[in-house]
């Protein structure tokens with residue numbers, strides 16, 4: 001039985017590395033991008049609780065690993081999809097960098113009243 005992506009209207013097959021998520025490569029990258037942009041907003045002010053920051057770091061590591069697995073599993077990927085995978089990696093790396101940077105800021109006591 002073919003395992004189709006669960007996003008409505010998308011009939012692309014789910015690769016083995018994404019069985020758990022039940023989405024195709026394209027929709028996996030799109031959902032990661034979406035989560036990253038909301039987490040980025042959440043952490044931009046440097047006042048996300050530590051608990052939440054740990055969750056976000058875990059998200060970044062887990063999704064980065066999964067994406068690497070998909071990308072290197074021998075699945076036939078179009079050039080467009082390869083480019084999308086790379087840009088999703090970049091998004092994950094930038095989010096991680098942002099998180100570290102905003103942590104640094106808040107530990108210097110500069111969480112600002114300006115932004116509130």
Ligand SMILES: [Zn+2]
Pocket residue numbers: 005006007010011012023024025026027
């Ligand atoms: Zn899909």
